[in-house]
Every structure is written in C-alpha cells, then in structure tokens.
Amino acid sequence: MTTRRQRPVPVVQRWVDLLAALLKRHGTVDFEVLSREVPEYGDASRDVQTRKRMFERDKDALRAFGVPIETIGGEEPGYRLRKDNFYLPYLAVAGEAQGHGPRRVDRFGYRSLRVLAFEPDELAAVSDAASRVRLLGDPVLAAHTEAAMRKLAFDLPVDAAPAGEVHLVASRAHPDPVILETLSEALFGRRAVRFDYRGMAHAEPSQREVEPWGLFFMNGHWYLVGRDRARADGRDGLRNFRVNRMSGVTTVDAPKGERAFSIPSDFRLREHARPRRAWELGEGDTAGVTVAFRASTGVTRPALDLGEPVDGAPLSRRFQVRRVDAFVRWLLAFAGEARPVDPPGVVREFEAQIARTLAVYADVQTSDAPRNVQDGVR
C-alpha cells in the first residue's frame, strides 16, 4: 500500500484497474485486496471511508455501464466479475466448416467462454436491423448500434459500416439530434424533461414538464409519449409530442441515483404507437361508415384492403370512424373514386365538403359544374 497521495489520474484508468483486478480472479475479492491493486483505493493519505466511497462510486458507474459486478455477502462483502459474464462469447457462423468464426484465439485462451453460433440468415437480419436503426436519425441509438456492430464484427463477417437496401427520405421537419439524445437519456434514466412545445393548436409555445414513457418513430417523425405533469393525473395525462416541435429541452433535477417516476407495467409502447388513420384518432365512440369505391384502381386498391368487407358488394368496405371530418377528407382525396353511402349523416357531410370546396372555384367557367350546391344544402 502506497503512503503518498497520488496525482489525479483519469477516471478511466481507475476503472480499468478495477476491472482487471476483478477479472483476473475466479472467486470473490474484498476491498482490502482491491486497494492493493487500484492505487487510489490504497492511498493512505485519505481515510478509508473516503476510499471506500470512491470504490462504491466506481462500482456503481461500471454497473451503470453494463459491467455485471456481483456483490456477495453482507457486512464485509466480496466482489466478483466472471470472465464469461464480461467478455463476448466467441462468435461463429453456424454450418461453415471453414467459415467465419473467432478471428483469433487470444494467447491466454478464455476457456470459460463458449461459442455462440449465428445462422447465416440471423446474421443477415442483424446487419439489416443495424441499417434500419442508422436511418432513424437518433444519435444515441446510432452510437449504441455502431458499438454493438463493432463487437460483433470482431469475429463475424458483419458490415460495421453504414449500408442498407432501404433509403428513408428524411422529413424536412427533422428533430435536433441533441434533443433526441437528451430525451433518450431521460427516458432510460426515468428523469422528467421540461421543454417549450409549439403545438399546432396554439400559435405561441407553452412550457411542458413531461415524464417520458417512450419514444417512437412513425411516418418519418419522432414522437415522445409521456405523462404531462400539468395536464392530469395518472394515465389521463398521457400525450404524444412531436420532437421537432420541442425547443429548450432540459432534464428536470431529481435526487441523485433515484428514478423520478415509474412507467406502469401494463403500458405497451407498441400498442400505443400503433399506426392509426386520422379518423381513428381521439377518444369518442366510433360509427360504422359504408364506402362504395367505383373500381379497383392503383389508388383505391390499397384502400380496399382496409376496413371490413360488405356482403355481396366487393367494391364496398365498412369502416369504424371516430372523426367524421377527417374521414370525409380522406374520401375526397380519391377524387371521385370513393363515396360514403351510409349513414346519411356522413353522406351529408361528404356532400357539404364537396359544396364548400366547389365554392372555392366559383369563378371557373365549366360547362357541367353544377351551381346549385354552393351552400351544401340540396
């Protein structure tokens, strides 16, 4: 044990010392032993409690990094880091006699490590999965993906460089990567975030304080789903926020090491973020609407796969609609290839929308445009 104060060393030096001290042993090791191998823990110019706290901080930091350090025992605990829990297994491609496998066997032979074999199509799926994540524009996800692929590429023929057969045309309203990074870290650390939100309903931004429950990417945009603390209690306050409409995103302080909130165990992001049509959104009751399509064209064919079939009418479908206005506009976009036929209220709304739109072109001289539907009342 040294008796003179050490000059400050990079924290990473202490961490690798601690890792090396744990990894070179098969069994547990106590603080006394560690203090002989990590000079800062054995610095006699500091009291032992200070040095133990330093060790605890380092251990917690390494565990947060993902290092599976085990604590064994109570009063005077021992610590253990098993090689097979820490080092990547030897990776190979199944069924290739002289194919790709561990690139080299290290001189000391981590004999406790097993061989993990990927099927070729599984390996291809991993590469394709990585290429999908790279397209999402989230720097945190991208960094984790690259780190993972570099590890796999140590033994396997995976392409660690960006590539892919699918190209995502980026939205113009793309979010700031720094904001995505802040939100990702807050999400995984269960920290609330505060931000100014420029919603579409109001011209001026409003400040929100939100507990992040998830992030999802849909139709070219990132969304934060979270509980808006000012809006309501419990799940009633759950809202979606488009990330590119946020500014000034900061993490709300929370007691060190504590999680500021918890996410209900029955919350399912995948269900919450399920793609929905505009007419399915909202909380109200749904109404059945029958739509007749004129023909199966390139435009209507995908729509004929939606909704439910109507007996005896192959070109009709029945939809469950929550927002009639959004549904009617969707039908208008077929430019005459689709029209509602039931219930009468939806038919009237459809005709009224046609009349209002036609009124916009009242100055256009046509030989057959009817002039008797200007106000939507027939």
Place this chain on the structure above:
Amino acid sequence: MTGTAADQLRRVLDLVPRMADGESHAIRDLARAIGTDEQTLVRDLGALAARFDTPGGFVEGLSISLDAEGCAEVYTQHFLRPMRLTVPELRALELGLAVLATERPPEELRAIAGARRRLHEAICAIPGEASVAGDQIGATFGPVTEADRTTLAVLRQARHAHRKVRIVYRKPDMTVADARIVCPYAVLVANGAWYLAGRCEHSSGLRLFRVDRIEAASMLDATCAVPADFTPHQLVQDGRPFVSSAPVGTLVVRYSPHIARWIAEREGAPLAEDGSLTLGYPLADTEWALRHVLQYGADAEVLAPEAVRLALAVRLGEMARRSATSVA
C-alpha cells in the same frame, strides 16, 4: 458516470482487443475501426498509462509503444476480447429487428426471432436485474400489408442478386394492371409510403413505383446492375419522391390559415402575413394534383395552372352529382 469517461471506457474496451495481438497496427486504421479519430485514440492510450510513475493495477502489466510511422502496439494480459453487448446496445439492435419484423414476410420472421435470441445470449447479464427487455423505443417506417411484405422480399433478393424483376403494376387511374420489367436500384420510404426505384424497360428510364400498387413481383434470371453514379437523391425533388419523363409544370396551391401551419412545418416554408401558405409543386400528372388538393377540402385552393382549376371544378361537380344520384 460522465458521458466522457463512459465513452472513453467504451473506446478502450473496443481498442485493446484489436491491438493486443502481438502485431503492430496503424493508428489510422485502428481509429477508423473503433469509430474515432487518431488524436482521441492516442489520448485514450495515454489515459491508460497516466499513472506510469506509480504503477499498479492494470498499468503494471501494460506496455504501449507508438512508433514514428504512426503504428502502435499494446501488450497486456487483460481485455483481449471485447466486452459483451450492453443492454442499450441490445435495445438498439432489437429496435432494428422490430422494424424489420414489420416489413418481412412470415417465412423470414424465424430468422429475426433467432437473431434476437442470439443477441440476448451475448449481453452482459446484470446481477439483480431480471429483465433486460425494453420496448421504450418503437419505430415503423410505414404500414406494410402482407402482400407488400412479399413484394419487398422479392425486390430485396433481386437487388442483392443483381437480377431484374417482373412486376405487375396498377397505375393510379387504371383498373387493369400491366407487367413491367424493372432493374431494381433501391427501395425508398417517404412519409410512410414505400417505393421501388429502378430502370423500367417499358419506358426506358428511371421510374418510381409505389409498392402498394405492385400486385405481383417475381425475380427473373436476367441480370442487371445499379449504375455507379446512382444515388437515391436523384429521385427526390422538394423533399418528396418524384421522377418524370414528361415536361414538368408547376402546381401552385394556397393553403388557408386553418391548416397552413401543419403544411408549413412539413414543407419547411414560412407563412404569409395572413397565416396562409402558398407553395409550388412539380406537376406531371393532373390526377395527382386533384387527389393532393382534395384531401384538404376547401382549405386548399389551386391558384395555377388554370387547367387544374378547371379540372377540379369539373370533378367536384361530377362528385356532387354522383353522390346525389346514389342517395336519391
């Protein structure tokens, strides 16, 4: 843990196994391999030996040499293999696999599930933490039907094998589909819609085909190659997929203040003083223009060309008559 220190540890654990094989390595190559720059790499190596005057721990068994040719060598008895995957790394790849699972046909889901299982076997198991599953981040590029999944699989295989495909394609205004031979260059996703980009033999040019309008696709024996100078950007105009061999006009649309903010956000354009928005679009197809404008009802008005205004008035009249007739 500070981000900087954690990043440095991540780099060190990535770097040492690549260096400690008894060989000399070019620092430039190493930096590229671990996704950093040469200065950072040298700084990381320096951090490992910062306590050289009071050796102990890892540094005691470590030797690092950097030569004048820009090569480095490390000798150590530790960290000779990379660390297992961390939970965030697993989550990132799982997210990608989940995206794939929404696009691939049923017969490919087994491989995706198998990949997920292997990755789970390669992660660091944290004592005391029972679950490493995380569905806190979700993603989908766009809705894909069962039929589209099969189409996308054929297109992917053909592109990978440098083979042409035969597609049965139904144009927007056609009730009958026709067959095309296409050399597939790429698959594009824009605003949730999927497109095949490729050279169409029928029209002897680069074309885009919406995947949901492809009724069948099969890979042919004939080979083809993607031109070396092809980039997907060639197929994007004003932020949306667009390619046309016909003369292109301009569709001018005014959006009312009621909806203009949404459009302005999507298009990255400023609003007028009255809160409205006027935009121009490349126009090669009047039917597309009608569909585009009608989705906004009376909140979007075509200002030019006059021919599209006329077509809209006529079409709206027909729609009104047809609806009235069917109800009567």
